[in-house]
Amino acid sequence: MGTTLASQLIPDILTYIASHQLAVGTRLPERALAERLRVSRSPVRSALQQMADQSLLARHPEGGFAVAAAALDATPQAREEVSASERLYLTIARDRIEGELPLKVTENELIRRYQVTRGQLADILRRIVQEGWAERLPGYGWSFVEGLTSPDAYAQSYRFRLLLEPAGIREADFTLDAEALRRCRDEQALLAAGRVFEASPAEIFDANTRLHETIARCSGNAFILDALRRLNRLRRLIEYQKSVDRQQAQRRCQEHLQLIDLLLEGRREEAATFMTRHLGNALQEKQATAAR
Structure with missing residues (x-):
């Protein structure tokens, strides 16, 4: 290839x-x-x-x-290739979370550390840059962004979302993107039907943030969408650090389906109230899991 x-x-x-x-x-x-x-x-x-x-x-x-x-017929081999790439990606994420990787690093240092080719590393770095938690420096260097590292900051991120996302649904310029929401619904339905028990943490996180950012985009308020995207970039690494409770993840996907249906039916105020309850439930579940 x-x-x-x-x-x-x-x-x-x-x-x-x-x-x-x-x-x-x-x-x-x-x-x-x-x-x-x-x-x-x-x-x-x-x-x-x-x-x-x-x-x-x-x-x-x-x-x-x-x-x-x-x-x-080709899919099993492709999945094996992607699985190896996913393992490397998550290893780099874990090492960054645990402080094993400094904020600034060169490509050669990464190649030596992970015993990969420059081409394999390029694929991973492309994905990391697209997700917003690293950027290229002049030359061969790379700089990681600092993520949310404390439980207090993590809880604050959810409280901020509780202020932000329901308000986005109530914005006067809110315009429903039904096509985009239906695509998100198909993805959430697949996860809720059982895919959530097989998907990687990254796949679950991406599907969920894609839905929430789609709703934020519908708000018509560019500042709401930008704030949520920035926050999600900071959340990404700490989400990978946490063990995934698959039962909780499935319940959240089921709640996502209810939220999408409320929006598609034009029941916007109910959707905003439901968003508040949904984010509050997620925060309580995550805090309970962290306290165990």
Whole structure:
């Protein structure tokens, strides 16, 4: 497989096909893939074309690409590749949380520490930069952002969200993006149906933050969306540090489904009240887990 961004996306797209249990002939949504993979639509389009050239996808009668039988056969190998990348990603996250990695580090130091190739490291660093917890310095250096490291700061982040997110739903300029919410609903329904017991902490975190940021974007208030995105970047690493209570995670996904349905039905005030209860429940659960 080549080293272009498009070719690097192919294992992720195959994993998307497997995790969503897509059947042969299912049309692949280019825009949804771009949002999920946190890239522009151009490399996704190139990746889909490459997959078609490899007979992993077929042309859909209504335009775009659809899943071909070969994609289902190729998925296990792709999942294995992604799993190895995920382990390295989480190892770097854990080392940063525990202070094993300094705030500033060079690529060569990371390559020696983790015994990986420069190409493998580039994939991981690309993902970390997209998620906002590191940035490139001039030359070969990288700088990590400082995350939430104390229980008090973590609790404060949830109390801030309790002020911010329900208010976003009540904004006068709130405009429902039904298509984006339905995509989030499909993702949450899959997790609630059992995928949450197999998904990585990163996958669960990404799905949940994608929903909350989608709702914040609907607020029409750019400051609310920006504040939530910044906070989620700080939350990411401490969320990985915590053990995932899969039962609690499933309940939160079920609550997400209720929240989405309230919004899609136009019951905005009920949705804002539900958001307050949902975030309050999540804070109590996480604090109880941390106290054990």
